[in-house]
Amino acid sequence: DVKVTQSSRYLVKRTGEKVFLECVQDMDHENMFWYRQDPGLGLRLIYFSYDVKMKEKGDIPEGYSVSREKKERFSLILESASTNQTSMYLCASSSSGGHVEKLFFGSGTQLSVL
Amino acid sequence: RKEVEQDPGPFNVPEGATVAFNCTYSNSASQSFFWYRQDCRKEPKLLMSVYSSGNEDGRFTAQLNRASQYISLLIRDSKLSDSATYLCVVNRNFNKFYFGSGTKLNVKP
Numbered sequence: 001d002v003k004v005t006q007s008s009r010y011l012v013k014r015t016g017e018k019v020f021l022e023c024v025q026d027m028d029h030e031n032m033f034w035y036r037q038d039p040g041l042g043l044r045l046i047y048f049s050y051d052v053k054m055k056e057k058g059d060i061p062e063g064y065s066v067s068r069e070k071k072e073r074f075s076l077i078l079e080s081a082s083t084n085q086t087s088m089y090l091c092a093s094s095s096s097g098g099h100v101e102k103l104f105f106g107s108g109t110q111l112s113v114l
Numbered sequence: 115r116k117e118v119e120q121d122p123g124p125f126n127v128p129e130g131a132t133v134a135f136n137c138t139y140s141n142s143a144s145q146s147f148f149w150y151r152q153d154c155r156k157e158p159k160l161l162m163s164v165y166s167s168g169n170e171d172g173r174f175t176a177q178l179n180r181a182s183q184y185i186s187l188l189i190r191d192s193k194l195s196d197s198a199t200y201l202c203v204v205n206r207n208f209n210k211f212y213f214g215s216g217t218k219l220n221v222k223p
Binding site for chain 1: 203216
């Protein structure tokens, strides 16, 4: 089974702090994604990466950056956390090969910014 | 217009009932279709892919209508454990996934 692991299940940070969310997948997937999920807004794509050191902005990249130095790891960085970044953050991965590309999610990080 | 639209519900049904959800998508170039299940405060998990010919997995049946651009999910003999939010997900190109906002199902004893 594909395993996508997020480093923290719950995080509490203060406004202005730099926050790192880590995600590791073990299935050699090319594509990795960061989403945030908020009530009433559904899942929104922040950034995705289709290869090592490659990244593309999603729908809501403002206030975030990402890093993909190794194929299995995709990090989301909040340079200066703000209260409106309080959310559930979900990492996902998918393969580029095969007939039907499925997304596999990590268990999520509930981030609270105070 | 949203890429993927779903009725948010909630659908409140008794155990043993049959319930159906629909989802519509706006872009005819969409290629792959999925239903995900999400429990409260948990990650979405793949329930089933949806194929043009329709497919079944136990009590769950998924259908795709490309002409009308909608996807359906039918759950027969509902169980209490089916209570969750069901997300319709559409894929266009290898890295473009579009999510519906989810349909909430409550199965009651």
